[in-house]
Amino acid sequence: MRWPARLRLSPRWAPYVFVSPFVVLFAVFGVFPLGFSLWLAFHSWEPTSGLDAMTFVGLGNFTFALQDAWFWKSLGNTLWLALATGVPQHLVAIPLAVFIHTRVHLLRDAVVGAYFLPYITSTVAIAIMFSSLFSTDYGLINAGLGAAFGTTPIDWLGQPENVKPAVAFIVFWRYLGFNVVLYLAALQTIPKDLYEAASLDGASPWRQFLHITLPGLMPMIYFGVTLSVIGGLQLFEEPFILTGGKGGPDQAAMTAAVYLYRMAFDFNDFGGASAMSWLLFALVAAMTWATNRAFRRRRSTR
């Protein structure tokens, strides 16, 4: 069947037509909210009064955010959680990937799948499940710790010093498998003859890991670390669900993203929330740039 001439797509316009669905969706759900949020950041807005109630306040929201004790507290929490989840993820994922790559052959796919499963499970389901696991008197984690080490029940979700490690553990558990899969893929690209040559020269497995595996993994480490930096600074779902949307005792698990959300929907300060979101963006951009510079030297030697 041939389309009638008037319905046929000319080659000149065809590319734009095929790309347009993505462009339209991106414009509506990506660009517009960004622009609106930038606009809002310079206005004071009582949301329940409607869209025409915005008043221009210049940099007022930004100065408020920079002087807000809770904003700095939330940034501190975010940095702590980003480091506490990001560093172990990669420190554990690399050796684990190497182990699976070299030693696990029989049930390899099942093992990798088991590590990857938390990543594809719904965050909300995970957080709900963990909030009962972390229950002080009736949770399995305290029961297990008590049985194994004889410790008294720890108030995981009620004490500020315990909430952070609890959230960090969940995020670590969730993203470990993702990083393992990334590193496994990268390990496939390292030529095997390098290892053979090294063994012939008498290099120990540890030296082979240090001088062949790690440099070979550098591009993937750069990629993984960048993702962890961005993801860690934007951490929202796990702290939000685990603390019931409030940020926990003493706001210990209130990350910057959780505080933004609360500013807008709990305290009805959309202008302040928008200003904070752009300050957070500036921070993420700066940290990504720093990561880029830290890896640039190494990447250029390959």
Place this chain on the structure above:
Amino acid sequence: MNRRFLDRSRRRVLRAGLAGALPAMLAAPGRSSAASRSAPSVRLVVAAYPLLDAIVRETLPRWRELHPGVEVQIVSRQYADHHTAMTTALSTSVRLPDVMALEASYVGRFAHGRGLDDLLQPPFSAGAHRAQWVPYAVEQAINRRGELVAAPTDIGPGTLLVRTDLLQRAKVDEGELTANWTSFVAAGARIKAATGASLVSNAQTVKDIVIRSGLQPGEGLYYGADGQVRVQSERFRLAFELAREVRRQRLDARVNAWSNEWAEAFRRGALATELSGAWMAGQLANWVAPGTKGLWRAAPLPASTYVGYGGSYYAIPRQSDPSRKALAWDLIRLLTLDRQRQLEAFRTQDAFPALQAAQDDPFFDEPLPFLGGQPARRLWRDSARRIVARPPHKQDTFADEVVGTELDNVLDRGKSIEAALADAARLLARRANR
């Protein structure tokens, strides 16, 4: 190009599939338009959360008698989602309901904007009905400009629920708990010594009541009438000292309300009292600790404090369809000013009426089995009439958290009360005018 991109049989299947799918997609709106041709011409949209949605649904038969041509559609969401959706709808003026249910704390937040209609103005003229509702419930919905932004439907008068069996074992009289806060704490120590049960679930609940006592007329909870922060006043200092004493003597169970540990503590008899709204008796009876039926009694809050816990309102958004506002107000009047409806809601959903006329009924003299046959509703009715309203402030929710966090610092980390209240005051002062 003469290569066909689909061969014949696949194209036939594709054509058949499209031929089947298109009519089905077009028929669905066709079906509803056929239905709407015979449907009523006016439809009111009511946005509510549980259990108000059930109350509105139970009102529909009576509504249909009064307004046969008007259909009511109830959009029901869970509590938090409902209020977030209402914030979004008010901010964009899109998909606004005709009647909006709001919980008391959200009325405070929304009152200062211009999103809700002033019910004192025509065509509503609620001023004529104002005296029929419990005074504090009405005053809590009046903003700084003197506008009544919502009509009260139910209230939560504060009450002290006590486990009489634990009191008997400790040889403590109920009067000792309610006389004043000092005797409350002393009685708690004796209960702990004799039975091992905690006096209260959390020292924070004690603080919540004491800061609400001794308010000057027109003074808000955290901010005064002049916008000045009030957290360094006497009632806050007393509240913090009392809570610290309760914690120091280990009289609280350190559980958070509604958590698993909290519910278990009730079931196992580890809590001797509960300071909460009257509706808590219903919650305990229904699911929290039904096994403790008959062991509880209701009493007034200690030191003659009268406080409200929650409450529900109905509001009309300013930007909703003007042609339906009169009907929306009729529905709200039916829900809030009709004595039968208010009593029905109390009977079926445990919604304590805000309408004073509905409080004058033999139902209030009925014994409550969960409370061992005590006719507690009379007590709650009297408490409700003595609650003093306090004007809401937009930052009340934020202030709740800040003060609660500072109290945790005092209780657990040994911070001094002066420093804690000063830090709280500083945080609240920065946000007074946002």
